Amino acid sequence: MWSRREWIGALGALGTAAALPAAHAEFRVEITGVGATQLPVTALKFRGEEAGGTNLVSAIIRADLERSGVFRFIESNQSIDETGVPAFPDLRSRGSDAVVAGSVTRLADGRFDVRYKLWDVVKGADQGGQSIAVQAADLRLAAHRIADAVYEKLTGEKGVFATRIAYITKGAGRYTLRVADADGEGGQVPLTSPDPIISPAWSPDGRELAYVSFEDRKPVVWVQDLQTGARRRVANFKGSNSAPAWSPDGAQLAVTLSRDGGSQLFLINRDGSNPRRITQSSAIDTEPAFAPDGKTLYFVSDRGGSPQIYRQPIGGGGAERVTFQGSYNVSPAISPDGRTMTFVQRNGGGAFRVMTMDLSSGAMQTVSDTSDDESPSFAPNGRLIIYATRSGGRELLMTTTLDGKIKARLPGPGGVDIREPVWGPYGR
Structure with missing residues (x-):
């Protein structure tokens, strides 16, 4: 999906493979808050x-x-x-x-x-x-x-500590796709490039990452095997190709394409074949996120005049607006049980905060206490959310419990932007 920063850019204006060397960035876990x-x-x-x-x-x-x-x-x-x-x-x-x-x-x-x-x-x-x-x-x-x-x-529930996260850093004129343990330590560098890398997305089996690279002088969706380093272009159509999201069965990806003019949602097979248009609007439709049953896509659109979150059945049917509170809601992610959505909302004071919404009742809760948050993503057991933010002049990753009461800061190396974390599935 697009980060909140890329979404702002789209509203306003619109590499080289590595052999998986080790990532040497060291993280320190700082835990704050007290649970009930x-x-x-x-x-x-x-x-x-x-x-x-x-x-x-x-x-x-x-x-x-x-x-x-x-x-x-x-x-x-x-x-x-x-x-x-x-x-x-x-x-x-x-x-x-x-x-x-x-x-x-x-x-x-x-x-x-x-x-x-x-x-x-x-x-x-x-x-x-x-x-x-x-x-x-x-x-x-x-x-x-x-x-x-x-x-x-x-x-009585599965833990997520042996799972992995992926995220992007930018520093010294280079963009780096990183894979690390769930606590931010260790890991790999699947890709580093002088050209932008955005929108990492895990395959359901955890073996591959989809992402967008600008190395071809335009945004193109790639998929990379994390064990072998092999890469392939899966969306390289006319215009812009962005915001990949895997279907729960791993057979297809939802992507944002401008091949027909504008930015609309399409489904493609995992090899990039058979593009099928899903949304039909004159607006920017982007940041798709599958519901766990694979039958519904959540996405961001400005069709109502400002970025809001919608959902639409993949099998046919119109889009339904999901967010109504606030004039700016982006970056949806759906919990593994399909009951909760996390997203970023800009509040009246201009702060960007991570929110959760109970999808059955519509009840919303602010779970972050920082003001420049982006790209929330659920842990595979649905009990934690990871996101990127700025705090005290530092770029960092943070996890939070769903009630926002327990947070863990995972500060990254200094001098780089840290953005777009996404939590991987079980298995590695």
Whole structure:
């Protein structure tokens, strides 16, 4: 989809592939806010985790769980690993309901054996554990997977800590498409170019990214395989090609094309064939987003005089306006369960804020407290939203819970613009 900045440009006026080197930008997670109800848990330091380097496994697990907004942490000076038994009376007296502990052991072949166990403190019961053998480069991923397992065991829902995000940076005259862990650390650089790159979009299987590159001296939609680096043009029609969005089954993409004049929504097959026009208006129709059932497209149009969000059945039928409050609403994204929409609204004071809307009732809520937000995107479990913003003179990524009460800042490297984050699906 277009970022809010590109949408402003469209209203007013309208690369080179890399072999997936590592991204070296380091992020620091800063968590703010207090949730209404949080599960008290304890995360003990893993025995031997210093052997894996500076990214300590237990610290990553704790940061992941804190960022979810579901947990608050109870400190303890106990020192056990997965083979021991916690001192449950001490933990109960501190108010902890669960405790996780484990170990990191270097194996003879150079890999690391990461083990953990989770206990129910209230019942004094073993809740199970796991052993994961990984290369040193995958220690962070192992920690994320443990955090996912703990989250699912304690909440009954899947965690998203081992998933990935994609986003764009601009600095030193170059645009970079980056892929990172959900906490912003590690990752890849699939593409860097002196020409603009915008609108990254994950394929449903997480193997490919669609995006728009201007390397052909006009906007063209590309799809890139993240494992091999192979790229292909999928929308290179006359005029502008922009704002790709994958259908839930991955068989097609919705794109904005100006091939017939103006900017209208089309569907194309995943290889770029068989373009079919979806919207019929004299306005700018862009930023398509599929409903989870694949039967409806949400999009932004100025057909009513200002940018608002509409929806339209793919199988035929007219467009229905969704947003009525405010004169500027853009960048829709739909939650995985189809119940909630997040978007950016410009308020009366000129601030751009991330909003949510209950699609059944129309009830809206502001979930950000910054004033220059763009490109909100749901986590695959629908419990968190990531977006880009500016705060205190810094460009950064931020996650928030759906009620806006728990936020995590993921500050990026200085001297670059950070924009258009999109949260990837399960699987990697």
